[in-house]
Amino acid sequence: MPTVTTNVAKLYGRIAELENRRLADHPMEREITLRAIRKGLASASGTAPKRIADIGGGPGKIAFALADEGHEVDLIDLTPDLIELAKVEQHKREIAGDKPLLRSIAVGNALDKSPLTEDSYDAVLLLGPLYHLMEESERAMAVSHALNLAKPGNGLVFVAFVTIDAHLRDIAMRNPGKIIEYKDFYSRYLSDGRYEKSEPGQAKTVQSFHTRPDNIRAFFSKHFPETLDLVELRSTEGILGGGLDATLAKSSDEIVQAWADLLFDSYSTNEHHLGCADHILATLRRR
Numbered sequence: 001m002p003t004v005t006t007n008v009a010k011l012y013g014r015i016a017e018l019e020n021r022r023l024a025d026h027p028m029e030r031e032i033t034l035r036a037i038r039k040g041l042a043s044a045s046g047t048a049p050k051r052i053a054d055i056g057g058g059p060g061k062i063a064f065a066l067a068d069e070g071h072e073v074d075l076i077d078l079t080p081d082l083i084e085l086a087k088v089e090q091h092k093r094e095i096a097g098d099k100p101l102l103r104s105i106a107v108g109n110a111l112d113k114s115p116l117t118e119d120s121y122d123a124v125l126l127l128g129p130l131y132h133l134m135e136e137s138e139r140a141m142a143v144s145h146a147l148n149l150a151k152p153g154n155g156l157v158f159v160a161f162v163t164i165d166a167h168l169r170d171i172a173m174r175n176p177g178k179i180i181e182y183k184d185f186y187s188r189y190l191s192d193g194r195y196e197k198s199e200p201g202q203a204k205t206v207q208s209f210h211t212r213p214d215n216i217r218a219f220f221s222k223h224f225p226e227t228l229d230l231v232e233l234r235s236t237e238g239i240l241g242g243g244l245d246a247t248l249a250k251s252s253d254e255i256v257q258a259w260a261d262l263l264f265d266s267y268s269t270n271e272h273h274l275g276c277a278d279h280i281l282a283t284l285r286r287r
Contacts, residue, residue, distance in 0.1 A: 003134045003207055005109055009079045011206060012058070016081040023061045028245040029236045029279060031260035032268055033127065034065055036234050037158060040283050041071075041123055044154045050122035053149050055110050055142075056129035060086035060102065063125075067100040074116055076108035078129075083107050110142040114149055121149045123156040127281075131162040134194060134207050140223040143284075147228060150286040157228070157284040160236070164193055164210045166278040169242040213274045216282055229285045235277030238263025242278065 012019055023030040041050050049070040054063040059082045063075045077083050086105050093099045108114065110129035124146040133139045146157050167189075171178045179186050189195060193210040211219075213233055220230050237245060240263065248256050267273045274280060 001134065003132065003138055005078060005111065007207065008132045012079040013081040016059070016079070016085060019082060020059045020061075020085050025249050026237070026243070026245055027248050027256050028238055028240050028260060028263060030061065030065075031256065032234065032236045032238060032264050033062060033160075033281060035260065035264045036236075036281055036283060037062075037066065037123060037125070038069075040156045040158065040231065044122060044156055044285070051120060052123045052125065053114070053116050053121045053146075054125040054127070055108070055114070055146060056126060058082045058086075058128060060089060060105070062127060063102055064089060067102055070100070072103045074104045075102050076106050076114070076116075078107070078109055080107050110145065111138060112145070114145055116149055118148045119150075119152055119155075121155060122151060123158065124149045125158050127158065127160040130159055131209050132207060134196070134209055136219070139209070139219070143224065147224070147284075147286055152286060155286040156231075157286065159282045159284065161216055161280045161282070162208065162210045163241075163275065163277050163280060164190065164212055165275050166241060167195060167210055173242070213271075213280060216280060220282070220284065227287055229287065231283040231285055232269055233274060234281045234283070235268045235274050236279040236281050237277050238267040239273050239276045241276045
């Protein structure tokens with residue numbers, strides 16, 4: 001069944017303030033993601049400021065961080081409430097006059113053809129959409145639209161996925177009896193990665209797709225064999241998935257950066273540790 005994107009937007013509208021704090025509460029996801037983007041951009045075309053499109057970037061935490069580093073960033077998200085939070089931050093920056101602004105902020109759907117200029121971006125970010133698109137054809141469409149925005153030859157696309165392991169860790173900590181209570185559901189979920197639930201008498205209110213590293217590789221190989229190269233898969237939490245980085249959110253920036261350096265360099269691309277991730281970030285290069 002195709003994704004009901006209006007339900008996804010409503011879900012994030014209900015949790016907008018929580019989403020606005022999420023990357024502060026999970027600093028390793030934020031820092032390792034930013035390091036991966038910096039590494040990709042530096043390898044593609046040096047250190048000059050880049051054009052970046054952040055599709056599904058929520059309230060713009062990654063987008064603003066990249067703008068602070070001198071890049072020109074366009075932000076699009078499905079949820080008006082999250083876009084409004086990004087506009088509030090943009091307005092604060094305009095008044096203060098001491099921080100860079102985003103180039104544009106708009107409501108938009110990763111499944112729709114983007115209003116942004118094709119073939120013109122050094123990097124395109126899809127850090128949220130794919131784990132709320134239930135059909136493989138939809139995920140392929142979102143990546144295809146992003147790929148069209150990237151510069152031919154060396155433009156990058158960064159795509160995030162949620163792991164099946166992340167959800168299993170979550171229920172083990174919160175409600176371990178669910179795997180018995182919902183045995184049939186989890187038997188199917190472990191096979192197809194579709195996590196769907198609804199309130200009694202209502203349509204699906206939560207739709208999320210979870211996967212594994214080998215399935216990510218197979219997805220790109222199947223749908224984009226002629227148009228992109230998979231550069232790397234990276235755990236955005238290193239070995240600290242499942243919220244194990246929560247204490248770091250209360251630590252000094254020096255400590256946060258030291259842990260991010262350690263996990264980025266020694267753990268985040270290690271094949272044996274990808275299963276420790278809540279999110280896996282694929283770095284892709286357009287041919």
